[in-house]
Amino acid sequence: MKNIVTLCLLCIIFITACAEKKLETFGDASVSIFEDVHLHFDMAFKENPAKGNDGILRLDAGRVIVKKVKLPTYQKQAKATINLTLTSNGDPWDKSGSMFIIPKTSNLTLVDFETGKFDLTTLNETYPVVSTYQKDSILHEPNVELLRFMTPFGVGYFTNDERVKSRKPVYIPHWESDVKWSQDITHLLPLLEDEIYVGVFIDTWTKEGYKLTATLNFEESNIPNHSKKKQTVVPLVNTAKYASGQRLYDEFSRSDLEVNFDMPETFKNAKLYYITTGHGGHAKGDEFVKKENKISLDGKEIKAFIPWRDDCSSFRRFNPTSATWKASEFYDDVDDCEKIASSDLSRSNWCPGSDILPEIIPLNNLSKGKHTLTISIPEAQTAKQGEDNYWMVSAYIIYDNE
Template sequence: MKLHYLLAVILICFIKEDLAAQIQFQSTPETYRIRYASFNNGKPSNRGSNILVYTNANQTLLTNEKDYSGAGSFPLEMTLIDRSNLAQQMITLLSEDASIATTDTASIKSQHFQYLDDTKTILGFACKKAKTIVNSNTIEFWYTQALPVKGAPTALGQDLGLVLEMVRNGNAALVAQEVKKVFDPLPAYFKSIHPKQLDLLSYKDEIWRSRFQSIPLFKDQIINFSKEDTTAPPEVMRFANGTIVVRKIKFPELDRAKNIFIELKEQSNGDAYDRTGTVFLIPTEKQQSFLDGLKNGVNQLPVYENGNGKKYQGVVSTANFDPAIELMRFFTPFGIKGYNHIELKGKDWHEVVPYRQDISDFASVLSGNEIYIGVFIGNYDKGGHKITAEITLHPGGRDAPKKVIPLFNTLNIMEMAGQEYATMFDQSAGLVVNFELKEPAKNAVLRYTTTGHGGWGNGDEFVPKENTVLLDNKVVFKMVPWREDCGSYRLFNPASGNFSSGLSSSDLSRSNWCPGTVTNPYIIQLGDLPAGKHTIQVKIPQGEREGKSFSAWNVSGAILAD
């Protein structure tokens, strides 16, 4: 069935009732088929399929061997060029019952070339050389005028002659392997299709989106400090006075080699300040879960204590509880969009801040499961913030770990519902997590995210502090997490305070975060871990309290292993 639809797309092309200017590929006694192979640095490339070009005095059709034979996979893209006006008609089969089309009359006509004196022979044909530059890439063309047809393996160079070789940047080449005269390449069983006509930009966007799967999480969702919110759809649960939103999402079965990304976009809806944000996943396999605390109060969560008199709720793994798994930590800028009315000369504020992170390591947790995924932005503002978030699933990529073992997450996601700040690092022992592996963990790593907080001059937000991680009393990680590039994001921060020094608050270096950025995790190699009991310890020389001001460290960690 796919072959029938594909061949219809390639050569039957357009239907009269759908398109005013129908063009159908008409084979003539002077139609030639050219087959091109790919080479990298002079060696055959295994990427893709050999390109096929059918061309005559009137038309040129671009396809490839896999698609022509029906062995290609969706989306299947084809191009038909009308030589009378060099217009391209592009058709793509998105699935067996969905196709789109567009027309481009400008790109071929706008091409410019430098004609060179070099010559060589390809497949017995004398060829001349031309070159052009596209997006900083130098493209060289070897073309012959010994045949009564023109054409090329891409839209570039279609009007030079018959291009038999294209070379990009001196190393990537498409080289003709065969030039053969054919009369009727159309199989008798071709069937017609009815492509939906789109403008060129929409056409390209639909093709791009068809290459991956999107799982929407939240759309224009308000995260604010308010018990009431009539804007949240029924599937969105709000907690901690609206500063947390959670959805239950059903994921398809995932190939372990999927690339998985999370993307979130944020705008101020009233809050002018930089705030801690996190996208998190709630494990529910054990007797208790973080969801119990969200629904029934923070005191329902198991407590961690280290001798400083504080009770830290729901931050470490126990036999009956797993903390929230952090997928992405982000920080809002100072008032993007909501405060763009603040004018400074030479500052054209951005409208939205995008955050995007690879979360492929969590494929084994997501695959085929119903998952609770939430977003938190700490704020006490009734307007708060507006977010849109989605997860995208892409083919390819490296194998993901088979095991995800959440160990700790001290970010107080329920801050606005009374969860304690992560001040446990005021003790020399810091954070100590005991855990047991029921079976060995091969090639184990600790995915460790850390940011320091305390927003005054001596607070740990602005003071570099060494983080030390120990596994079974042996140091496996020691470094100072610090960001010195915060000034790069000034245009995200219209409400950032400006100082007499000429700096803005958003310019200042911080303990592993900047207003308007994602904080990347550290991947700490642990090696092969035997079954049995183990201990992870995190030590940070937390700054001392100054009056009502105090420092805290938000650290999260999960072991990933085969």
């Protein structure tokens, strides 16, 4: 009898202990970041980037919008998805775009640069916000991209315009009314909690600009005691033009981009996420010519590839204002009657209307201490009068903590 009582007590203790370990649930959640927001260029924002009633900061003369949002903090594993819907509000061109977050660990951010809290010129750097900057107690970490995208030509605003009817190819049923992108960003969950700044950049130069809606969706695991994976995200570099005091990045034509970083612990199951797109709208610019990207870590090449998209014609329905020409101007042995649109042309890792997926490069286990990431695009061209050439690249490392 005594043994039975003892056994029962042990069972109660075990059940109680299991109950105590049960993780708190938060449930699925959808967080609205921006809702039908008008992003456009206006020099009035240069003088007054302050928040309006919508809580949005408009930086770089309105081409960057930033908002602080409150996100759920999960104890159980969750899936995170970023969703962005965009329409033209009168801008007929294809433009580079980026949705990003400002790391909370960075105590110097583009918000400080734009609102006058910190003078970029004191850094004595041509591109001061591209990579990690540490001086005394000041730490700047580059923005981490949630989504790289390219706006299509005039989607939505010009969809029913009489002037574009004749441009519609017979193989598409209609021009689309908007473009939608969705990407799984669960790997960035360590950054997606509590209050954070979320922003969008579009390289527009018109007062018409674009309208966009963005949400972050979370789906919590329904598996009991499915603990959240413990990981760390290390921001390394981001050459997108978020700050008004920064030029489009054409430095690859002159030198490699080196980023030094110091890790306080040994990496476990580390991966490098690398996003790259080439730009330059003239005929032989970096947008339209294949250029090899080389990535090295501590002097050893870990990835070399040519970022390229040759499926751009599949996005034709999103591009009502794309210019068209005789296909014979681009290809040999093509009938003179056949036409090709600008949006159909192959490009350096993007199409008008596409999003861009990161290259994921396994790094396995890396030792504690100092490391150097080197990015090289040896045939990149210099920007010059009338011929922009630049590369938007960003990279961050993710590793397991256990």
